[in-house]
Amino acid sequence: MGRSSPLRSASGTASGTGIRTIRRPPLLSVVVPVFRHGSMARLTLPELSRSLRSSATEFEIVCVDDGSGDGTSALLREIAEKDSAIRVVEESTHRGQHGAILEGIAASRGRFVATTDVDLEASPEWIPKALHLAQRGIHLVNGS
Secondary structure, three states, rough: OOOOOOOOOOOEEOOOOEEEEOOOOOOEEEEEEEEOOHHHHHHHHHHHHHHHHHHOEEEEEEEEOOOOOHHHHHHHHHHHHHOOOOEEEEEEOOHHHHHHHHHHHHHHHOOOOOOOOOOOOOOOOOOHHHHOOOHHOOOOOOOO
C-alpha cells in the first residue's frame, strides 16, 4: 500500500530494465479538495496517510488544488514527493468544493471513493469503517 515495487512503480518502467510496469489500482481513493490551504495540508495529509496505512488497505489520496493560485499546488506536490500514496490534481480555475470533488473522483483509480476536507474536521478513522460497509454491499456511506 503506497510503497514502490517493480510491479507497482509509478515511473512506468522498472528501474534499469526497460520493461514497462503496471501499477495496480488501489482499493480506496480518498479525494481531498484544497483551496488556499496548502499550509494546513502540510499538517493534515501526513496524518490522513498514517491513519489509512494503519488500516492495511491499499489506498491513494487524490488532492485537488481548486485553482488556488497562491502556491498551494507547489506545497501539495512537495508533500506528494514524500508520500507515494498522495497524488495531486491541479485545476487552473476555481470551481468550488463540489467541482473539485468531482474532478478528484474522475481522477481516482480506487474501486471505492471517499471524500474528506483538508482540515480533517471529521476524523479519518471513519474511512476504514465506511470502506468495510461498502465492501459488504452498502452503496452509499455518509461519515459526517
